[in-house]
Every structure is written in structure tokens, then in C-alpha cells.
Amino acid sequence: MTERQARPGAATPTRRQALLQTAGALAVFSCGSSVQAQAGYPAKPVHFVVGYPAGGAVDIVGRTVGQAMSTVLGQPVIVDNKPGAGSNIAIKSVIDSPADGYNLLVAANALAANMALYQPAPFDAERDLAPVGLIGRVPVVLAVNPTAGIDSLAQLLKTAKDKPGSVNYATPGNGSTPHLAVELFERAAGVQLAHVPYRGGGPAITDVVGGQLPMVAVNALEAVAQVRAGRLKVLAVMSAKRSSLFPEAPTLAESGFAGFEASVWYGLLAPAATPKPVLAQLNAALQKALAQKDVRDKLSAAGGEVEPGSAEAFATLLHTERARYDKAIRAGNIKPD
Incomplete structure (x- = not known):
């Protein structure tokens, strides 16, 4: 057998090209399938998990925003109330759920505080959850x-x-x-x-x-x-500016405590491994929902103010609030009920 003769079973240039073409086609198909799967989101109802009873402030916020987002997403948004353990039951249920964008957490300040309030810490919100966006404050x-x-x-x-x-x-x-x-x-x-x-x-x-x-x-x-x-x-x-519900009441900042601010905030989060395109789609849907006049009016009637913004801005708030509450809880030796 000469050097130019093909060894039995060896790939000829034509065969090698065919193998490369097949591998390339598989890669394109795989990538295309992933993109198509994300482009098809959501394909079923989305669940908003609320760690408080129905009828409370967080529940009202979740239902108001969920109804508006369902129109944007083209799928129903179902609110699941899972009260208990200072909202830790709801938080951990979302952390442990599939990271596919179908189980989201409507959270309030307890998300930032509970990591110091409960020992050992039941979760790490910055590691275990991905912010979608801030909803607003009361x-x-x-x-x-x-x-x-x-x-x-x-x-x-x-x-x-x-x-x-x-x-x-x-x-x-x-x-x-x-x-x-x-x-x-x-x-x-x-x-x-x-x-x-x-x-x-x-x-x-x-x-x-x-x-x-x-x-x-x-x-x-x-x-x-x-x-x-x-x-x-x-x-x-205690908000940064006066409340529309009590316009005659001064803020603490106006009363000699410059920069003081303490509000109940509400935000939307997903499991940490949720694909970034899904998170981006959810944030876009949230911004559209918060821009609707009826949503702003309902939250205003409940004493709140809408605060649209990026996921990154919400992540910064969560980090800052975590540090602030950690300091307050340790200094006051505060224990959960």
C-alpha cells in the first residue's frame, strides 16, 4: 500500500468533510433548539409565589402586577400563597424549583433581613435567586x-x-x-x-x-x-419623600434626619440558574406592566409607588438592604418570633 492509498477505515477527505458538516449541523440544531425553547417562553402559566396570606399587602401587589404581566406574556399568572416562617417557606420553595421562569417569588424586605434574623441562615438570596426587577415601595x-x-x-x-x-x-x-x-x-x-x-x-x-x-x-x-x-x-x-396617602405628614429626612429612608419594598425574583434571556423577557414584561395606568393607580391606592428599573438596580438594593439589616439585627440582638 502506497502512502497515497487510503488505510482501511481511514477517513478520506470527502468523508472527513462529511463528518465536519454533520457535526456543524448538529451544533446549529442544538443551538437553534435552545434559542427556540427560550423564544417559546412562556408556554404555560407562570406562578407567583407569595410568602404571606391572601389579602395582605404583598399579595395585593403580586396579584395586581401578575394580572398585568399575564396580558404581556400571553399566559395566566397564578398567585400561590405559601405563608409561614417569616416567608422562608415561600422563598425556599422558589429556590428549589426548576430554573425555567415558571416559578417566581414576589418578595418584600424579609428576603434581605431573614439571612441575619434566622440562624443558621436559611438561604443566601444573592446566590440562590436572580433578581427580575423592583416593583415599588410603601x-x-x-x-x-x-x-x-x-x-x-x-x-x-x-x-x-x-x-x-x-x-x-x-x-x-x-x-x-x-x-x-x-x-x-x-x-x-x-x-x-x-x-x-x-x-x-x-x-x-x-x-x-x-x-x-x-x-x-x-x-x-x-x-x-x-x-x-x-x-x-x-x-x-419613613420614606424618602412624602406619601400620597398622608401628604401632611413629614418624612424623617425633613425632620432633621437627612438621608434616612425605610420603606417596605416589593420585588420579583427567579431561581438563580434561570436563563438570562428568560430573565430579560420577564423584566421587559414587568416594566410594561408597571407602566400601565391602572397598575400605578392600584398600587398608589394601596399606599405604594411604582419603581420600574433594571434587574441590576434591584440586585444593588438587595445587597445594600442585606448589609443594613444584618447590622441592625446584630446590634439589637433581634430574634424572630
């Missing part, structure tokens, strides 16, 4: 019983400084967003208040309205009915 408010003898924030601060620990305040619970907001405020103001945790904002408000305690810290949505009825008076809102 301010935390400091409200008093009008008969409590505390008519202004200045009077509250004077009383607290003259008699540290003499002013009791109610919150929805240990480690709740309003509780952590007041902890941050106490350090900023150099005062000491006495925390009385409840199991939910409703019972906390009921006891303040009934005169058992002088003050409550809750999100604006929970307080609005009692404020409008004259049974509560808002001393201050």
Missing part, C-alpha cells in the same frame, strides 16, 4: 393614638430622651420591616423606645387604637383606614 409610618399626648415627632423625641424606654410602640413582630425601621431610627436619633411585638399589623393597630399602647410602626397600607377615621395620627413617614 412607606413605614410612625402613628400614635391622638389621645396619647404625643402630638409631633419632636415631642416624641423629647419624651424618649427625657425618659429612655418610656414610650412603648407596637409592630407586626420581631424582625418585621417596621421593627427594623424603628431600630435604625433609634440609633439615628440617639433615643431608646420600648418595642412590643405583635403577630401582624392588624392586632398591633387594634391595641394602639384601643389605648393599650401609644404608638405603632406599620406600613402605610395597614394604617390608612384608621388614620382616615381619626383614630390614628401619623407623626412621620
Whole structure:
């Protein structure tokens, strides 16, 4: 056999070319199938997992945004309420779900706080979840019983400084967003208040309205009915700017605490390994939903303000809030209920 003769079974140039062409075709097919699969998303209903009971603030936000996004995505958005363990049950269920864009988490501040509040940490939100986008914020408010003898924030601060620990305040619970907001405020103001945790904002408000305690810290949505009825008076809102629900109430920043901000925020997240094209599609659908007037009106009526933006901006907020809450929880030795 000469050098030019082909060995038995050896690939001739023609055969080699055929093999290369086949491999190339398979690669193109594989890539095309992946792109086609992502382009076909969503092909079935999308689930919004909410770690709180139906009818609460997070549930209202999830249903409002979900209904608008279903129109954009062309598939139903189903809200699944999975309350319990400070929303950890819902969070972990999404983390453990397939990373295909069909199970998303509607989260609030507990997502950032629970990593320090619960030990050992039940999850790492920045590692285990991929932000889709921020939805909006609702301010935390400091409200008093009008008969409590505390008519202004200045009077509250004077009383607290003259008699540290003499002013009791109610919150929805240990480690709740309003509780952590007041902890941050106490350090900023150099005062000491006495925390009385409840199991939910409703019972906390009921006891303040009934005169058992002088003050409550809750999100604006929970307080609005009692404020409008004259049974509560808002001393201050903790948001960066005044609330449309309580335009007469000053912010803490206006009251001498420049830069102070503590709001209940809401955002949408997916399992960490969700394909980037799916995350981009979800963010685009979220932005379209938040641009709708009826969505903005519904969230405004609930005391919130829409905050559209990128997934990267939401990731930055989550990281910042995690560090801030971690510091507050450790400094206050706060334990979950």
C-alpha cells in the first residue's frame, strides 16, 4: 500500500468533510433548539409565589402586577400563597424549583433581613435567586393614638430622651420591616423606645387604637383606614419623600434626619440558574406592566409607588438592604418570633 492509498477505515477527505458538516449541523440544531425553547417562553402559566396570606399587602401587589404581566406574556399568572416562617417557606420553595421562569417569588424586605434574623441562615438570596426587577415601595409610618399626648415627632423625641424606654410602640413582630425601621431610627436619633411585638399589623393597630399602647410602626397600607377615621395620627413617614396617602405628614429626612429612608419594598425574583434571556423577557414584561395606568393607580391606592428599573438596580438594593439589616439585627440582638 502506497502512502497515497487510503488505510482501511481511514477517513478520506470527502468523508472527513462529511463528518465536519454533520457535526456543524448538529451544533446549529442544538443551538437553534435552545434559542427556540427560550423564544417559546412562556408556554404555560407562570406562578407567583407569595410568602404571606391572601389579602395582605404583598399579595395585593403580586396579584395586581401578575394580572398585568399575564396580558404581556400571553399566559395566566397564578398567585400561590405559601405563608409561614417569616416567608422562608415561600422563598425556599422558589429556590428549589426548576430554573425555567415558571416559578417566581414576589418578595418584600424579609428576603434581605431573614439571612441575619434566622440562624443558621436559611438561604443566601444573592446566590440562590436572580433578581427580575423592583416593583415599588410603601412607606413605614410612625402613628400614635391622638389621645396619647404625643402630638409631633419632636415631642416624641423629647419624651424618649427625657425618659429612655418610656414610650412603648407596637409592630407586626420581631424582625418585621417596621421593627427594623424603628431600630435604625433609634440609633439615628440617639433615643431608646420600648418595642412590643405583635403577630401582624392588624392586632398591633387594634391595641394602639384601643389605648393599650401609644404608638405603632406599620406600613402605610395597614394604617390608612384608621388614620382616615381619626383614630390614628401619623407623626412621620419613613420614606424618602412624602406619601400620597398622608401628604401632611413629614418624612424623617425633613425632620432633621437627612438621608434616612425605610420603606417596605416589593420585588420579583427567579431561581438563580434561570436563563438570562428568560430573565430579560420577564423584566421587559414587568416594566410594561408597571407602566400601565391602572397598575400605578392600584398600587398608589394601596399606599405604594411604582419603581420600574433594571434587574441590576434591584440586585444593588438587595445587597445594600442585606448589609443594613444584618447590622441592625446584630446590634439589637433581634430574634424572630
